[in-house]
Amino acid sequence: MFINSFHSGDVIYFRNLRDHLVVLNSAQAANDLLEKQARVSSDRPFGNMMDKPYDETWRQSRRAFHQNFRSEAMVKYEPVQMEKVHEFIRALSLSPNPEQLWSDISTFSQGIMFSSIYGLNIVSKEILPKAARLAADQIDWNLLPGNVSFKRLPFIHLVLSLMPNCQLSRHQKKIRETIDQLRERPFKAAMEAWVCKSDSHPSMVGELMSKHIADGKSAQEVESIKDMGASALTMTATASFFFAMSLYPDVQAKAREELDRVLGPGKIPRLSDRGSLPYIEAVYRELMRWHPTVPMGVPHQSTEDIIYKGYLIPKGATLSANIWAMTHDPEQFPDPYRFIPERHLRDDGKFDNINSITAYGFGRRLCVGRYVADTTLWLVIACVLATTDIYRDDGLDKSEALKGMDVEEYFTDGGLW
């Protein structure tokens, strides 16, 4: 039986134009459908900015990306990460005003990704940060269930090309231009820099190119990693961190106490200090829970009919994991709207593996950049807390900052901007 809409507690189904849309509201449903049924739920629906089909090209690029950015490979990027974090802290201390902060956060997040993926040292404080901000807006819009359903209408591309000035056509054009700025141009620049041997950082493009020259086989791998830039997400997470710290001065104070006690005052933390700084780790985990960067996940698509709890989820259905609902489940996280790092501290002093951080998604499509995002965010949190006092600049007493304030107003449906 196929029905037009159903709601089975943690799973919602509805139809938009020709799209079958399924929203998974619990970790259990996401686990049942995206992990256990990964063989038939790992495609991507056509039309959003991350719509790589589940095929051999995806497998190649995922393998290449994983080899370069798996947990054990992270150590080679630490010098670049530290250099960029230091630049960022210097920029904060030189121009500590809120307007400049957004630009510094964008430049920093882009800087790390462009160094480690492309081996490029970006100097522009204008074009790329602006493009990353635009991408964040567009990812926002693209990832909400149903927002790209119009792309499945027959002849829609022809119709849009005949109406270049309608709002939808202009929006699509803007997306193409942003992708060009963030993906194609840096890739070309990286290729040229590699040919000129001017690249001094270890980088993914550099390594793949060397491999390509050595075995003559991986040109397609090199080409395919163009799609692998998602630094807008690190950028929005970093911005959320500053926002959270401005609201929770008590968390800042506890974090600073731990840093001073364990490392000594004035010492800048390194990744090797991570295991001895549980409160900083808990701040990072809470940041990923409190405002997950992609609250509705990146949609998956079923490649076969799936029967779930007696309902038919048809082949081609879009499956969106409602990460927001999962990380705000009051049964699992009491008082879920408050930023409480202590909820992640356990008696045995251990933390779950980062693969279990819900914000990084599910199954075979789990964020492939999670280790680079994880180490970058940890470093920025630890280093900023060790050197910078973050507070609201609106004359409010720090302890009064939260009273009567609607925190959610500061966020869009998808990300932060």
Ligand code: HEM
């Ligand atoms: C705060 C940082 C980040 C968060 C919260 C995040 C989250 C996510 C999520 C939720 C997905 C979709 C998973 C799914 O389909 O279930 C994803 C996919 C992906 N992420 Fe991330 N991400 C972050 C940073 C990054 C970075 C820095 C990179 C690149 C260096 C990256 C590269 C990717 C790629 C390429 C995919 C698509 C994987 C695929 O389709 O196979 N991400 N990410």
